[in-house]
Amino acid sequence: MVPRHKGSLLDYIKKHYFLYILLAPAVILTLIFKYGPMYGAIIAFKDFSPIKGIMGSEWVGLYNFEKFLSSPNFELIFMNTLQLSFFGLILSFPVPILLALMLNQVRRAGIKKNIQLFLYAPNFISVVVVVGMLFIFLSPTGPINQLFSWITGEPIMFMSRPEYFRWIYILSDIWTGAGWASIIYVAALANVDPELHNAANLDGANLLQRIRHIDLPTIRPIMAIVFILAAGGIMSIGFEKAYLMQTAMNLPTSEIIPTYVYKIGLQSGDYAYSAAVGLFNSLINVILLVTVNFIVKKLNDGDGLY
16 A cells, blocks of 8 residues: 655655556556557547648537537437346346356366356457357248247248347347356356355355345345446447447437448538537436445445445
8 A cells, every 4th residue: 555644755655666567568668658649539629630630620619519409310319229238237247246156056177168158158258259240140031930920821031120129238248248248247256255155054045045145145235336337337348349230220329329430420420429429428327326336335335336
């Protein structure tokens, strides 16, 4: 710990200079790639012209934000983003916890490693490949629709009908990410003293009681932090997957803020407007992060992200 009294900070840095040298690359990269680009957010408040540059462009204040909030597409895009993120968080958050609790009950190391390999593997599949697999399996002539055609007599247009988009997106996200997300919980459960379970067994506790009173309290602080971070990024949906899954028919549910920013900014060239939309999205994330952290701290005996 760094001493608090005056005149000791410089001495502490000199004494432990090697630690600061190790820390320097991470700090430098963060400043360059995270804080440096924040300068470009100024164009959200300007009528940006690439010829005039950021500082030479005319200042328009909150015009771009008002333009987005009053646009006919605002409610549709905002609600699509919110619903996709919210349902994705609610449905996907418990799955890694359940997987970790079940893996913790597997006692044979060889079997446990094979199960973990099977669960972690989908995380390393490219998003492009995952979406390609979805289009193949859910196509009118794909294996899933062949089964439906055999039962009902006609295929279901999964990738074209808007009402199926969210479920396909969320369930495929759970398939690819739940196993990998369970690692942190498996690691925490590995630190549980086996004597606690042995003592609970002697007292007549069943499996569910041991999970409730031993395993869940162990991972509860981690659950709180993971939930806060997930809720804080609730509006930050992966652009690539949503864009790749979009078709002309499912746009009423698949058009979200990240895809809208891409189309307005890079395809239409309206950089200032797209920057304002992206900044609005980031502001919502910050508000959600602070709010959820405050609520979790109240419900979790003061344990939160900060």
